[in-house]
Amino acid sequence: MVSTLLAAKKAKNLSFADLESMLGRDEVWIASLFYGQSTASAEEAAKLGEILDLDSATMEALQAYPTKGSLDPVIPTDPLIYRFYEIMQVYGMPLKDVIQEKFGDGIMSAIDFTLDVDKVEDPAGARVKVTMCGKFLPYKKW
Template structure:
């Protein structure tokens, strides 16, 4: 079985049992609802206790339970740009606001990146008179770039030695 087939099986059982992601997360426990959703959708691994609870909830085989604990190929099915309208809007938001976010990170933190590994994602519904809004909070550890040059080469490149 491929991971994509396991994800489809999970969605089939979710529909069959009329489960919500909130109820699934409460049943499995141990992690945020968004993390558990990401794992059950094939993009993260589940620790053994959560994989066992997921296997019981979804009626998975022993091998399928083990697959939930394996490191996945992340973003494997991603199309760029995505064709799904919701995913496309996230892509569009990054195309529009991504350069601003990058510039802000470099000015505030220096030359580096925001980790997508040491990362937290939160989403919530925000009531608004003009129509409810989606509030998304992404929190990733700042990882500075490290420059590995032969010792003493920094002055030749115009940099100060640390």
């Protein structure tokens, strides 16, 4: 399905940002839909189908509940994706400690969550700014 969606997007010469303005959903969420990590409503699938001339089987697949985080391999080999893995290897525990100092014992939700990617111009070369914003969920005692 991924290759079908990416090919249809490319054939229409559309970016994820273009699709964001057409669908009213964030470009990162739309990209996650393409990779089978999000679920479209019937209306969203129909609208995307209209924009990209998708067949009914693809539109139906967009509405399936995914098994999230099931991308292979477990340790990513793509250099860009591996850098995020590397960032968590280096800064994961420090980030956990700082979050727990500020909020207490708990986690940042990946369900009540947004992710934004911005380009920041810099004299030394463009920089990538990734902003994650998730609801804090304290661990429950019972």
